[in-house]
Amino acid sequence: MQIETPPSEKPYEKPEGERRGLVIVNTGDGKGKSTAAFGLAFRATGRGKAVKVYQFMKVPTARFGEHRLADRVDLPVVGLGDGFSWKSKDLEQSGQLARDGWEKAKADILSGEFFLVVLDEITYPLIYGWLPLEDVLETLRNRPKDVHVCLTGRRCPQEIIDLADTVTEMKLIKHAFQAGVPAQRGIED
Template sequence: MNIETPPTEKPYDKAEGERRGLIIVNTGDGKGKSTAAFGLALRAHGRGKKVMIYQFMKVPSARFGEHRVFEQLGVPVEGLGDGFSWKSQDLEHSAQLARDGWQKAKAAILSGEWFMVTLDEITYPLIYGWMPLDDVLETLKNRPKEVTVVLTGRRCPQEIIDLADTVTEMGMVKHAFQAGIPAQRGIED
């Protein structure tokens, strides 16, 4: 480890632009994409802002840890899918759920009712060809200027990355699963 001297001067100047909604993308093969998005949702909710979370791969009846705490806090979370593709009994049904879910999410974004709309795991139905990328791009471009949209998932389409204001790529350095350790409740759910 290298020891560093802490900065004694502010390392940046204050931004001069206008405050507005952002497009934020968390992508990559590492852990933490959804977790980071949920952290933003908590931060916004803590400031009294209205937040809506859509999960494109989770079933509506999902009761993972995030669902339980968001329910306690009064933050709406809606599962739009039927689980991961390898668990699906009917991929066309999964695709239709994604398209129907997108219509709900699109309406929420364009309504201007929400400060933040999170589209968790939206990249999967996009890269599987289940949803039209052009419609997502148009919606992001034409959303009310105060609406922030957070998108998560691996292999985010470059067109969304190009449009986004902030993009973080989570890189996996090491994962417990590789050592044969199964998923842990409270960590990966």
């Protein structure tokens, strides 16, 4: 490790642009995409903003840690899927669940009623061909100017990355799962 001297002057100038809704993408092979999105959702909820989270791969009955905390702070989290694709008994039904869920999320984005809409794991139904990419892009382009949208998932389509205001790629360096350690309650669920 190299020791650094803390900056003594502000390392940036405050932007002078207009405040507006952002498109934020968390993608990549590393851990933390959904965790970061929930951090945004909880932060905005803590500021009294209207927020809704759609989880495209989680079942509606999922009760992970984020769901339990969301209930405590009245943050709506909507499970739209039927779990991991390799556990699905009917991939056509999985695709239909994604399409039905997208219509709900799209309506909420375009309504202007929400400060932030999180589209957790939306990249999977996109890359599986279950959702039309152009409809998602058009919705992002045509949303009300103050609506923020956060999209998560691996292998985010380049077209969404190009349209987004902020893109973070989570890079896998090392993961306990690779060493044979199973998921830990409270850390990964």
